[in-house]
Amino acid sequence: MTLDNKLANKTEKTTYQEPYRPHLHFTPEEKWMNDPNGMVFYEGEYHLFYQFHPDSMQWGPMHWGHAVSRDLLEWEHLPVALEPDELGMIFSGSAVVDWHDTSGLFGGGHGLVAIYTSASENTQQQSIAYSTDRGRTWVKYAGNPVIPNTELKDFRDPKVFWHHETSRWVMVLAAGQEIMIYSSPNLLNWTYESSFGKCEGAHGGVWECPDLFALEVEATKEVKWVMQVDIGDGAVAGGSGGQYFVGDFDGRTFVTEPKVTGTSDCDAAWVDYGKDFYATQSFSDIPAKDGRRIWMAWMSNWQYANDVPTSPWRSAMSLPREVSLVQERGAYELIQKPVSELFDRSENIFVDRTISIGEDITSIIAQPDVPFVLDLKMKNVDGDESGRGKMFVTLFQSDSKKGCTVTVDFEQGEVAFDRAGMKNSKFHKQFPAVTTAPFSAKAGALDLQLVVDRGSVEIFIDGGRRTMTNLILPEQAESYAIVVSESGGKTEVDCFGRTIKSVW
Numbered sequence: 001m002t003l004d005n006k007l008a009n010k011t012e013k014t015t016y017q018e019p020y021r022p023h024l025h026f027t028p029e030e031k032w033m034n035d036p037n038g039m040v041f042y043e044g045e046y047h048l049f050y051q052f053h054p055d056s057m058q059w060g061p062m063h064w065g066h067a068v069s070r071d072l073l074e075w076e077h078l079p080v081a082l083e084p085d086e087l088g089m090i091f092s093g094s095a096v097v098d099w100h101d102t103s104g105l106f107g108g109g110h111g112l113v114a115i116y117t118s119a120s121e122n123t124q125q126q127s128i129a130y131s132t133d134r135g136r137t138w139v140k141y142a143g144n145p146v147i148p149n150t151e152l153k154d155f156r157d158p159k160v161f162w163h164h165e166t167s168r169w170v171m172v173l174a175a176g177q178e179i180m181i182y183s184s185p186n187l188l189n190w191t192y193e194s195s196f197g198k199c200e201g202a203h204g205g206v207w208e209c210p211d212l213f214a215l216e217v218e219a220t221k222e223v224k225w226v227m228q229v230d231i232g233d234g235a236v237a238g239g240s241g242g243q244y245f246v247g248d249f250d251g252r253t254f255v256t257e258p259k260v261t262g263t264s265d266c267d268a269a270w271v272d273y274g275k276d277f278y279a280t281q282s283f284s285d286i287p288a289k290d291g292r293r294i295w296m297a298w299m300s301n302w303q304y305a306n307d308v309p310t311s312p313w314r315s316a317m318s319l320p321r322e323v324s325l326v327q328e329r330g331a332y333e334l335i336q337k338p339v340s341e342l343f344d345r346s347e348n349i350f351v352d353r354t355i356s357i358g359e360d361i362t363s364i365i366a367q368p369d370v371p372f373v374l375d376l377k378m379k380n381v382d383g384d385e386s387g388r389g390k391m392f393v394t395l396f397q398s399d400s401k402k403g404c405t406v407t408v409d410f411e412q413g414e415v416a417f418d419r420a421g422m423k424n425s426k427f428h429k430q431f432p433a434v435t436t437a438p439f440s441a442k443a444g445a446l447d448l449q450l451v452v453d454r455g456s457v458e459i460f461i462d463g464g465r466r467t468m469t470n471l472i473l474p475e476q477a478e479s480y481a482i483v484v485s486e487s488g489g490k491t492e493v494d495c496f497g498r499t500i501k502s503v504w
Helices: 003-009 340-345 423-427
Strands: 031-042 045-053 063-069 075-082 089-098 111-119 124-131 155-163 168-175 178-184 191-196 207-216 223-231 241-249 254-256 278-282 293-298 321-328 331-338 346-355 361-365 372-380 390-397 404-409 414-418 434-438 445-453 456-461 466-471 480-487 491-500
Touching: 031 063, 031 111, 031 278, 031 293, 045 075, 045 089, 063 089, 075 111, 089 124, 111 155, 124 155, 155 207, 168 207, 178 207, 207 241, 207 278, 207 293, 207 321, 223 254, 223 278, 223 321, 241 278, 241 331, 331 340, 331 456, 340 346, 346 361, 346 372, 361 491, 372 390, 390 445, 404 445, 404 456, 414 456, 414 466, 434 466, 480 491
Parallel strands: 031 089, 089 155
Antiparallel strands: 031 045, 045 063, 063 075, 089 111, 111 124, 155 168, 168 178, 178 191, 207 223, 223 241, 241 254, 278 293, 293 321, 321 331, 346 491, 361 480, 372 445, 372 491, 390 404, 390 480, 404 414, 414 434, 445 456, 456 466
């Protein structure tokens, strides 16, 4: 988006410079936002729809907000795409390109079809809408709902994709604490095929926002399927979060592989180990020549989402992430990394040096509102496991010393993020927290990448094998210190930090 377009999109609703307003992450201009919806690439644009309440800073009657981007970072706000109707609110869902007009809605051409949940007070059913003008306007299908429901309380969040092997559309749908799988030749008439999850994964809360897609395993030609499922409560860091399963899918039934290495809690493999990564969804119809699977999540937690002290908007999306799959020690693991487009925005290098044993480094960023990426490569110098200690990275340490800290414990094989001591974390009893993620300490080395924006920290651990996403509320100050130090061990750390150009 050009500067002129950005200015044209500014209104009296926002200056885009409010405290905690991200410089890299998507936010609505104003009011409430939650789950990403309808993520699709079409005619050169990434479409992001999202759960939106245009009349309040808290959750309420859901609409689909809408924005488009050509690079996944600079977004153009568009008018609300879908509004509540006689069938109810517009809950979460997905969007696809009907390339071959299987639906008959495009007169032999092609266009976008949105599949969403119509949610009344007592009923959740699946409906569709379609667009013939690149998503700028939408027509709801006259035959809605396409999947009626009179029995299940929780029956929502359809994710739809084209399954080439069976030449049919497939839908995964959250139903209580299971995933139902449907198929269709035309997006209008759906047949129930199977269910998944009754005896697998974590069940601390209702299941929501499923996704299912194929990935080629790195370094092999093997193709496996990944099922992502969110739970409303009982996630690894407390409250809401996401889990994933790796297995095989034949167009009708999804069957899992054995448990992912290093996981527990009813065999759950966690998508993210922080408090604030939920309702994860991937883009459909990214061109084959691109070859990437890219997803995003809502950066909040249902424990406190309605109360996060931002204004005039509430909630942000995570950075888009490239998702891949590896097989190690006989198990499959998901890899997540920031999209490569992020690093096209690199500006100034503010630290590039090695910290020797027993040495501390303090780097001052003069402008606290400038987002940055900090890469840390840590290694145990003498290879003696008994000499391993802890690494500390303190971010946003202002004059009042109320920062947040990343701790790498080589003895325990654990990365911890602590925001509990930050002065502004006290707005809700569930917000002050220390979140942890495991890593393999046997190699005596670890890579960390921290993406720090105004109001959030996303940590990519061991090449993205684990991630940890957390909101933060730093105090406003003229400058913040980044302090990297080492204690009780013999660790050497290569530090490389660079600022990232703001989308504003």
